[in-house]
Amino acid sequence: MIEIDDRELDTLLAEDPGGPVVMLNLLRFRPDGCRGSYQRYAEALGQSINARYGLSAEYRGNGGRALVAEDGQAWDMSRARPPPRPEGVRRHDPRPREPGGRSLAQRGAGGVRVAAGNAGRALMPAVFVHGNPETAAVWEPLLAELAAVRSDVVCLSPPGFGAPLPAGFGATQAEYRDWLVKELMAFGEPVDLVGHDWGGAHVVNVVLSRPALVRSWASDVLGIYDPGYEWHVPARRWQTPGAGEDDVAARFGGTAEERAAALVERxxxxxxxxxxxxxxxxxxGRAVLALYRSAAEPGALGVGLELERAAARPGLAVLATADGVVGTDEQRRRSAGRAGARSAVLKGLGHRWMTEDPAVGAAALTEFWETIRYR
Known part of the structure; x- marks a missing residue:
């Protein structure tokens, strides 16, 4: 039994008992008509409470039969259940506990560590989305560095990239955006969203269309949204019928050892x-061709929405200085400005910065999250 106030309810919902959580509220009404005022209050507040906690009412009684009550009193009962949680997700309280307190994390010789006084503090989920031609394994070194400061991390694999490619899924920009929207809605609270390569584009496209799903976002491909950006050579090949099919057949054929050696070379x-x-x-391979071809036309990136809309949520442009496939430094900085994003310069790192020096990448993300910790 808990006292129903914000802190107690948040604590209850932050726990992970390993099974479904059901909340029963037993309500007692005075005989002077407060039932009607409570009903009006519940109807007015219900939508915002459900949006905040992701609860859904399974049953609400009508109080017509007194169970245990003093003379003249009526009782009622409501039952609410949180929605199913995505695999591997634990619900955390998204609100800060100590505004103006100590720094969330510090960078030391061993990478990122929790700052004194902040161990165990809950965070909303941090969600990572990878790109082409990758699986979620690309995040593993970075997530190891972040383990001390993010206890609720989830990797989402786009269809075809470490997850099955469903029948009827066309693997276009818009379909990947809609896929990610659906995945994020399952969390029931805004998330800190991080994307790499095409995952970075999916992140931006979600922020442009559904910013309420996101507390913050980070992407390493903002340069591709610049009007002057030109696709890299492999992308132009994939966008070309015939040549693209030949390329992916060679790239994704052969043995796993041969494919791994090619990735190391890159x-x-x-x-x-x-x-x-x-x-x-x-x-x-099929997903690569469909995705790049859906973005081949000038202005196709953003799925019809202007990059400036991304400023609705705090953003981070990850600028790996040796990354030669996501636009020039000028294009990336110009796009970051249009999106209202801060910039994190990863000097000397390339396109897969999260595997080259994960400690540097973790520090950049942690410092960014610290700037929005108490918003």
Whole structure:
């Protein structure tokens, strides 16, 4: 039994008992007509409470039969259940506990660690979305560095990229945006959203269309939204009928060892490359062709929405200085300005910065999250 106030309810919902959580409210009404005022109050407040906690009412009685009551009193009961949680997700209280308190995390010689006084503080989910031609394994070194400061981390694998490619899924920009919207809605609270490569584009496209699903966002591909951006050579090949099919057949064929060696040549660490290569297949090749071809026309990126709309939520432009496929430095900075995003410069790192120096990447994200901690 708990006293129903914000802190107690948040604490209850932050726990993970390993099964469904059901909340029963037993209400007692005075005989002077307060039932009607409570009903009006509940109807007015219900929508915002459900949006905040993701609860849904399964039953609300009518109080017509007194169960245990003093003379002249009526009782009622309501039952509410949180929605199913995405696999691997634990619900945390998204609100800060100590405004103006100590720094969330500090960077030391060993990478990122929890600052004194902040261990165990709950955060809303941090959601990571990877790109092409990858699986979620690409995030593993970075997430190891972040483990001390983010206890609620989820990796979402876009269809075809480490997850099955469903029948009827066309693998276009718009379909990936809609897929990510659906996944984020399941959390029941805004998230800190991080995207790399095409995952970074999916992140931006969600923020442009559904900013309420996001507390903050980070992307390493903002340069591709610049009007002067030109697709890199492999992208132009994938966008070309015939040549694209030949490329993906060669790229995703062969043995896992051969695919891993090719990834290492392109800058991925050997250990991560082996895990990513194991998830590459013919379906990934089909998804690559469809996705790049859906973005081939000038202005197609953003799915018809202007980049300036991204400023609705705090954003971070990850600028890896040796990344040669996401636009020039000028294009990336110009796009970051249009999106209202801060910039984190990762000097000397390339396209797969999260595997090259994960400690540097973790520090950049942690410092960004600290700037919005108490918003």
């Amino acid at each position: 800058g991925m660490s050997r250990q991560v490359a082996a895990r990513v290569a194991a998830g590459q297949d013919e379906a990934m």
